[in-house]
Each structure stands twice: as structure tokens, then as C-alpha cells.
Amino acid sequence: MAILRIENLTKDYVTGFTGKKFRALSNLNLEVEEGEIFGFLGPNGAGKTTTIKILLRIIFPTSGTAWIMDKKIGEAEQHKIGYMPENPYFYRFLTGREFLRFYARLANLPIEDAKKKAERLLDIVGLGFAAKTRLSEYSKGMVTRVGLAQALITDPTLLLLDEPMSGLDPIGRREIRDLIASLKEEKKTIFFCSHILADIEMLCDRVAILNKGELIKLGTVREMLSSGQSNYVLSLDKVPPETALQMKQSAAKYEEIGGIIHLTIPDRETAQKMAESAISAGATIQEFRPDRGTLEDYFVREVGAK
Amino acid sequence: MNHIFTIALNTYKESVRNKVFYIILVFALLLLAFSLVLASLALGEDDRIIKQIGLSAINVFGLLLAAFVGVNLVYEELDKRTIYTIIASGVSRTSFIIGKFLGLFLTVVINVLIMGFLLCLLVGFWPESNITVTLIFAIFLFLFEMMIISALAVLFSSFSTPILSAVLTFMCYVIGHMSEDLIEWSRRLMDDGATGVANLLRVLYFVLPNLEIYNLKNQVIYHEDIGSLGYVTLLYPFAAILYTAILLLIAAISFNRRDFK
Numbered sequence: 001m002a003i004l005r006i007e008n009l010t011k012d013y014v015t016g017f018t019g020k021k022f023r024a025l026s027n028l029n030l031e032v033e034e035g036e037i038f039g040f041l042g043p044n045g046a047g048k049t050t051t052i053k054i055l056l057r058i059i060f061p062t063s064g065t066a067w068i069m070d071k072k073i074g075e076a077e078q079h080k081i082g083y084m085p086e087n088p089y090f091y092r093f094l095t096g097r098e099f100l101r102f103y104a105r106l107a108n109l110p111i112e113d114a115k116k117k118a119e120r121l122l123d124i125v126g127l128g129f130a131a132k133t134r135l136s137e138y139s140k141g142m143v144t145r146v147g148l149a150q151a152l153i154t155d156p157t158l159l160l161l162d163e164p165m166s167g168l169d170p171i172g173r174r175e176i177r178d179l180i181a182s183l184k185e186e187k188k189t190i191f192f193c194s195h196i197l198a199d200i201e202m203l204c205d206r207v208a209i210l211n212k213g214e215l216i217k218l219g220t221v222r223e224m225l226s227s228g229q230s231n232y233v234l235s236l237d238k239v240p241p242e243t244a245l246q247m248k249q250s251a252a253k254y255e256e257i258g259g260i261i262h263l264t265i266p267d268r269e270t271a272q273k274m275a276e277s278a279i280s281a282g283a284t285i286q287e288f289r290p291d292r293g294t295l296e297d298y299f300v301r302e303v304g305a306k
Numbered sequence: 307m308n309h310i311f312t313i314a315l316n317t318y319k320e321s322v323r324n325k326v327f328y329i330i331l332v333f334a335l336l337l338l339a340f341s342l343v344l345a346s347l348a349l350g351e352d353d354r355i356i357k358q359i360g361l362s363a364i365n366v367f368g369l370l371l372a373a374f375v376g377v378n379l380v381y382e383e384l385d386k387r388t389i390y391t392i393i394a395s396g397v398s399r400t401s402f403i404i405g406k407f408l409g410l411f412l413t414v415v416i417n418v419l420i421m422g423f424l425l426c427l428l429v430g431f432w433p434e435s436n437i438t439v440t441l442i443f444a445i446f447l448f449l450f451e452m453m454i455i456s457a458l459a460v461l462f463s464s465f466s467t468p469i470l471s472a473v474l475t476f477m478c479y480v481i482g483h484m485s486e487d488l489i490e491w492s493r494r495l496m497d498d499g500a501t502g503v504a505n506l507l508r509v510l511y512f513v514l515p516n517l518e519i520y521n522l523k524n525q526v527i528y529h530e531d532i533g534s535l536g537y538v539t540l541l542y543p544f545a546a547i548l549y550t551a552i553l554l555l556i557a558a559i560s561f562n563r564r565d566f567k
Contacts (some may be wrong), residue, residue, distance in 0.1 A: 058389075059565035059567070079395075079396060083391060091388060106397060150391060192309045
């Protein structure tokens, strides 16, 4: 069942005194299924944040609409939606604990429940030690974590996360990635925008790519990675010099690092023949695999082509 | 109601954790202390000097607090984008505006009450002075003037920058205290044939509140009659509440249609 359905969503911004219109989002159609992690990709200015802001009624669409849990935006039950904005800037005068209690109270949670929930979430995002510290003293990574805790305060069914990994160090990214993965196990639906494509590749079931306000691709990560031309990677050790020379001429790409030869070969048949001749010349195979590229390669190819 | 209350409480917390709150309070207290020095120097005028300086301090610092804290309140929420998660939490824009206003007004009320209480203490303990009912009414009515000023600050802050909002708020304060003069000038200008300016003054007279009705300073200092008790205790406060409600309604209407970029 689609938990989020976007139909012909269009947004024009009026800029400057002349009233010139700028189309930030053009006829977007999208469905997000219940329980999936949906990646929303696009370069800066593609319309990702605009889409999320329309879904939350922070801005209003020029035309089109969307349904969240079968209710039109504006009529949706907001406590079932968790939201974390990009580069969150929260109330700096509040402590981490006060901040989360404030959002819990906005969600109509009774005071005692709000207190318990705030403590539990601070522990989950690893900020239990900073519960009494004001947000003005938090690092960027800590603000991101408390922002995620805020998004989870109502135990929402749908999470809209705008760049949830920005500002985090590798360990922090890993922790948040694990947290997002665990949320999926709790059957939550996660719709998230990110520039860090490696995270999207690791986490997302499906991905939409947006460019200049238009949807240009929609599908699973696997579909996107297998849609391009596949090369084969062959890594060999102990290759006699004359065999290495022959291989250098036949391979698309040749690299020698630490005595190991890494070859990129455009088709499977040639790769197989080269592997066989290397073995018969006394070499050993370290690695032999199809190289489908990364989501980043695909993204650059698709967006660059437009 | 829960949303309005939660936002109001948070705004109050924000305001009292702002250094401006304490700076204003300290200055006001210093001025009250200074009034004692002056009073001891001016023989026979003790009562008048303490009450004049004391009430003026409450007026000026109350106004500064309402204006300076108020003009930043909504603007900063938009500028720093803290409003995004509030709206996303299901808080209506109208509740947000009302909550912000109530939080600001609560801050001003507490500040004015602290200053008013200290003034009453000074007056009560000073040998040549005494607390009068008029003094209590003066502080009471001033709270309603501050209610209007807070609502004006929130309204301007909802669509313009803090500096412009502060200028507009102060202008309304000054014009509001010259309300009677406005209509008199308008009559004279009309007689002189300057109908354009005369009409503008007339519009200002009708649009802006007459804040002078909330000023009982002269009555306190010169022990004059405050007039009808019904006006002071009911009509003027009711007029302030009505005017505040209209200002907040305008702020909410303009806010409800806006895209928060």
C-alpha cells in the first residue's frame, strides 16, 4: 500500500520585484510504499526540499497535491509524520532534554510520557551525556542527532529526513545509518534526501532522481546499477612480465599496485580468456567480479546527460 | 490550546534566557535607586520625584523589552528556520502567532510586575511617600498598553526585518500617545486647505490606538482624579484586548498564506 502518493505536484516561486516565476518542481508523480526506505536524490536546487516542504505544508503547491496515509496534505495526522530538516537550527537556548520535551508536548504527549520519551531518545541517539547541555553548545553532529531524535518523538509511521547525515563524522554516519536501518525493522517508512550516495546505496529500497524540478529516474538501486554497461575487474598476482605486457594491451584499464595487477575488461568473454591464460602462465587470481559501478557513477551519468 | 500554551511557555523561556531581559531589568532597578538619591536632594518633592522617575522607568523599560524582544521573535523563527519543525508538528500558523504573542506578553508582564512591586516597596517605605490606588491603576493600565505594543511588535515581526519592525513599533507608540493632537492638527490643516495631509492624520487617528488613555502618570504625580472607574477597570482594558485581537488576526491572516522559504 502506498503510504505517500504525490500527484502532479508543481511549485512556482515568484522571485524579485518583477514577479518573475521560477519553477522549482514540475509535475512530480511518486508513490512510496509502506515500510520501504525511499531515497530522494538530486543536485542542489533539484526540488527535493521543496517537495518535503510541500508535504509538511511549510509551503503551498502551485498545483497538484499529495496524500499521506490516504489523507490529503493538510488533513494528514501530523503526529504520524516525523521530520528532520536539512542543516537543522533549533532553539539554542534550550537544553537537549528541554528541546525534546517541547516537541513531545507539541505532539500532545502527557508531561510524564514526554519526559520518559525524551530520555529514551537521547540515549538512542547517543546524547544521554548532553541532556543538560544547551543546544548552543552542541557540535554540528550533535545537533543532527538531536534533530533525528526530535523527528522520532511521536513514534511516527513516516519519516521525512532531509540530509540526515550532513555534518556527521564517519562514526556518527555509521551510527545514524544503523539507526535508520533499525527503524525499517520497526516497519517505519523512511523518505530521505541525501547527497551522500553511498548511504543511499546501502540503505534504500528504491530511489528517485530529481533534476531541475523534474523526476528523471525511479527504480530500485539494483535496477539502476545494472542498467549501465558492466565491466569486469580481474586482479592477478605473480604475473610473468611478458604475460603482463600482453594483458596491458588488451585491457581497457591497467593498474599495478603493490605487485598486483588490476585489469578492467569491457566484456565477460575476454575477461574469462585473460584469466585462463594468466593461470596457465603461472599467475594467481586475487579477484574476478563484474563491476557495475556505484550509484554515484549512475547519478553523475544521468544528471550530467540532462 | 495545548499548542498555544506550549509555544507561549517556550517563548517566555527564550525571552528570559535572553540577556536583554536582565540588562533591561538591571537598568530599571538602577533608575529606581537613582530616584531615591534625587528624592533625598529635593526637599518636599520626594513623593513626586520617586513616582515620576519610577513610573517613567517602568514605561521606558517595558516598552524597550516589548519592542526589542518582540521584533525578533517571529523574524528569527523564519530566518533560522526553526519554524519548519513547529509547523511540521501540526501546529497551526494562527496558534503559532498567538503563542508567540502570549509568551512575549508574559515576559513583559513579569518584568513590569517586578519593577512595579519594587516601586511600591520604595514608595511604601519612603517616609514622605505612600502607595495610592492611582499608582496601582497606573501600573495596571500600563500592562494593557504593553499588550498592544507586544501585539504590534509580533505583527511587524511577522512580515519585516527586526530593524524595520522596531522603527514601526516605536512610531506607533509615539503616534499613539499623540492621538488627541493628531485630530487637532488634522482640523487645522483642513482649515488651511492641506486636505491630503489632514486626511492622512485622520486615518492615523482612527487606525492607531489612543495610548494616552493608558497613561495615568500625571494623575499619580499630581494626585488628580482618574475619572470613571468603569473606564479604567473595564472599558480601556477591553479596548486593548479587542485591538490586540485585531492585530493578531491580521498577523495570522498574513502568516497563513505565506510560503516559508
